[in-house]
Amino acid sequence: MSAAQRSRLMSRISSKNTGPELALRRLLHAAGYRYRVHGILPAQQVAQLHSLHPGIPLRGGKLPGSPDLVFSARRKAIFVNGCFWHGHDCPVGQRRPASNTGYWNPKLDANIARDQRNLDNLAALGWESLTLWECELKTMDDVLCRAASFLGPVRIAQRGATAQGPPQGTGVG
Template identity: 40%
Template sequence: MRLSRQVESPARRSAIMRAVKSRDTAPERAVRAMLRSFAPGYRLHRKDIPGNPDIAYVGRKQAIFVHGCFWHGHDCARGARMPKANADYWRAKIARNKARDETNFARLAELGWRTLTVWECELKDKDALEKKLRAFF
């Protein structure tokens, strides 16, 4: 038996999307837990740094962004999946997010900052992610 998805009303869908957190997400907390063991001393969501990085090492000028694959258009199964409803809106929204990310990374580079993007899907292989994080430092 195949389960079908219920089509949400626009108001309900809007409420659901508003509830999606932008900070202190599960992937972000998992990355921070990993960093605590070998690179403590980070700061969170610094608004005085371009792009408001999720994790910042101010003295080292290093910024880590933990991105959701869907929201930032990652080239993986989850990031490539586009909603069928209101597809034009979502394509434009994700394109704006990607353009904003590129602008922020360029601004940080101009200021001498190094950046690292951790994708949500990378949390599936914690050993590889820890290697990536250690290499960044």
Template identity: 50%
Template sequence: MADTVSAEQRSRNMSRIRSKNTKPELKVRQLLHRAGYRFRLHGAARGGALPGKPDLVFAGRRKVIFVNGCFWHTHSCPAGTHAPATNPEFWAAKRARTVARDAAALQALRTAGWEALVVWECELRNTSALEYELIAFLGPPGKPVSAPDEA
């Protein structure tokens, strides 16, 4: 099936897709803030930016959360497995690069001693299950308990 809009209109539409402060990200942030968690945004951590620029950074816990769109990051749900009919080679290559970049960022974070959780856009449909998953990953809200220094 051919694209129903002109190349110029498609380009204009695609240029308006944001990478920060997306609706799914805002929903996760609101859910976590309401539950009592505090965080930094978009890879900001003491000492510089983190690999992959995580959406939410919990520096005291050394944990990060990525909020990924199913289509863009090739999730296994129906939205993620849908392949565009127009210019399929371009989209397949673009999405494959995104998956490779995500895997490299997660590995770099693990190597640096950070734990990461990926929240998929489709998981936002069931907020109670998502909230349970987030709390299980982060631990109880409030200041994280750190181990006492051994002298």
């Protein structure tokens, strides 16, 4: 593969709405979890975090590292990381390009350092985080168990409930 072909190929790799991320979103939504995407927080929560932790940057109203899924009421975030780009300890993550190492090694090392810095900042803000790796998303049952264990039970909102009692047709009452 020529340098121009490789460059064109690498430029087409997206950092948002990747296949593994979309698969996880579908899985969690079907299980009943509701979330925000790409680290975005409600404005009120951003203001509160800014006032409590002025030294931690919340650029554009987003959590550090722009987690792929944000569960703001639970104060939990999930990252879906590509093994190659974020240095996972699987075979794909441990393999580094043999050519142009002066570019790739510092870039990949900086990604790993930045990821750790973002996780540390999230913890300082009082948020828990979970990193799911691209290679782990091949067994979705295991991923759902791991994510559900991290997130806790699904919260079911009762729509139409009034002060008089539960909504009609629930069989309660």
